[in-house]
Amino acid sequence: MAKVSQPELKRFLDKRIAVNIQGGRKIQGTLRGFDMFLNLVVDDAIEQVHPEAGNTNVWQNGDRCGTVVVRGNSVTSLEALENVKTR
Secondary structure (H helix, E strand, O other): OOOOOOOOOHHHOOOEEEEEEOOOEEEEEEEEEEOOOOOEEEEEEEEEEOOOOOOOOOOEEEEEEEEEEEOHHHEEEEEEOOOOOOO
16 A cells, blocks of 8 residues: 655645635635645635636635635645745
């Protein structure tokens, strides 16, 4: 069985992030926790929505979700919305 390593996300803890998930959805919030399967705990989460189906460059704030858990297998990308320390 292959050994699973911990994702390098410690420097993102308590920082604002944007998470793209399957189905063309996006969640913004503060990263509070994660595990080796890339399951994420995001606080003060806001789901981002497209105002128009044809314009994928414009996002608008959708529903405020509070604290959410995002399953790791649905994450397609993650980006920091504020500066993070590098090693």
